[in-house]
Amino acid sequence: MQQPDPAALSLEDKASLLAGGDFWSTRPLDEAGVPAVVLTDGPHGIRRQRADADHLGFHASEPATCFPPAVAVGSSWDSELAAKVGELVGREARALGVGVVLGPGVNIKRSPLCGRNFEYYSEDPLLSGVLGAAFVRALQSQGVGATVKHFAANNQETGRMRVSSDVDERTLREIYLPAFERIVTEARPAAVMAAYNRVNGVPASENHWLLTEVLREEWGFEGVVVSDWGAVGDRVAALAAGLDLQMPGPDAANDAAIVRAVREGVLDEAVVDASARRVLGLTGLVGNSAETAVPAEHHALARELAADCVVLLKNDNAALPLAEHSRVAVIGEFATVPAFQGDGSSRINATRVDTPLEALRELGGTVTYAAGFASDGTLDPEESREEAVRVAREADTAVVFVGLRGETEGTDREHLELPAEQRELVRAVATVAPRTVVVLTTGGVVSLEEWHDDADAIVAGWLLGQAGGGALADVLSGAVNPSGHLAESVPLRLEDTPSYLTFPGEAGHVRYGEGVMVGYRHYESVGRAVRYPFGHGLSYTTFRTDNLSVDVTGDDSATVRVTVTNTGDRAGKHVVQVYVATTAGPVRRPARELRAFTKVALRPGESRTVELPLERRAFSYYDIEQGRWTVASGAYTVQVGENASRVVAEQSVTLAGDADGTVLSLDSSLGEWLAHPVAGPLLQQALDAGATEEQRQQSEANSGLIHMVASIPARQFLHFPGMSLSIDDLARILETTTR
């Protein structure tokens, strides 16, 4: 479709394009031939509302496939899987007349308590960014736009529309922005959604630094910046900061404010034109498709995808997979009333829902059932526990389905515990059952402490989407070999989590005091034990890692090669996790950081050598003084980890790194001046020339004491008694360094 030229539109029409035409669409301009484009949640399915609209998932939407939410996809560590979800959601978007999907959400899981963690991939920016980019590319290959959200530092629900996330720049650059950066630069999403919260005091939707300097000028983003629903406060300030489209709409008062600001000379009309042009750019995404229904086969695909997201946390005495023809007692309400997605704007009206109990029965074997508890309190806890114990006693294996209900956008969790009656149920069952398997249904991590040692096996089943019941049955029975790994550390105690003392903040501010030490970066740096580390995940087969080689490919990059072998008797998928550890450079680095990964499918006995590039960024830190990514010269250890805390192979390399780009100024310290290759000798000469013989002898005798004065800013050193240098002398020497 020919895109209309904003220059041909009146100022009023252009301004009106910059807010929605209704709750879910951009504004059509019939006379100018501008159609409306539908934007809709997601992102693990399509929430297409045709009648009553809302952004919290209250009103009905059309049936669509509920694929595994991001918490599950994150645990797959599989970019092909993330891409498949993107492709299928894209197909359904077109079938449902949707042009732009409001996802993926790539915020970092700063605290396990964040109520929306089920919508986010990981505590690690690389994992989040790689999966998000794969999702976006595949979604957009279907002719549908993606919206990366929530930009930025939206890591909690408490006070989400007003709270200021106070984050230092290095932490923003290294932890909270890289997933957005990767997706924007590699996958070119149609839109980026500005978050509700403030970033360092400035609302994200009015944040010029974030929306224009970083997003557009540094990363080259050319798409539309859309507000989160209802996030815009000062419309003119938001527009000037770089926010193109206010949602929802319409908003006649704000349209008028834009027109007025231009007429009064407060806002350059060119800003309106640029935003209007970008919004008009979305018209190429008007959802239309030959398909008008959600394909039925998507349910079976959702089952396959979900199974590869399941994480086997513990499997003592090979309790899993369930032995063929064994007697299985299925216990727990989550086996019949599964939780498979969170609540809020991402809630999908699923086309159908599998339950684990039915799916296990379909796979054969003797399966008995007891509810064990009722989340709504309709069963007597004592009686239902007794019944569960009776059923468990007669089985070879008891599989207990426990979890959380009511995980939702809008509120954070207050603790990490499962409900008390579920914890007690697990312990009671484990006392009598020959083997006890616990299956967790949660949108985030929960404490396993009270009952961990009682269970023989523990399966993290997250929220797996509408086919999760079948997927869990596939993993429990061994039809699918589990291959998920934790995308978030499982702590021993909430008090151990790095954001514990500052989450969710106070007096309107949340201070990201742990800096870059988020998740495993913290636990590994301070040597704090966790129940299960980031990257952990077991399999029904075993893998071996050999022949690690790391070749330096320049001053600041390397290539890693490693051979992995399936040493067991079942086909399985292995995740190669490459971390980099260093103390090079002047900033404190986390003990190790994930810098590359890939998932490899291997038949029994099969070996494969994988090659992974470690580009410049894998070795960099963000230097706030120079305002750029820097590779310090020094030693770097490349580690292959079974997870973030267990290294199975490592090799050290030395990198030349970047030339020291420190720029000397009058405020640089004496030490920095003297160390400078050009200014240092000149300053030394000048100091010597101005000194008396006695002073010279004294200074030679005291040369070891230079470190005592090394930190004094050069400018101030001049004022000490006996100094004959002037500020002009210093300035002249400084000039020689810039020639």
Ligand code: BGC
């Ligand atoms: C959420 C967004 C969502 C929007 C529209 C907001 O409440 O934060 O993620 O896309 O509503 O439903």
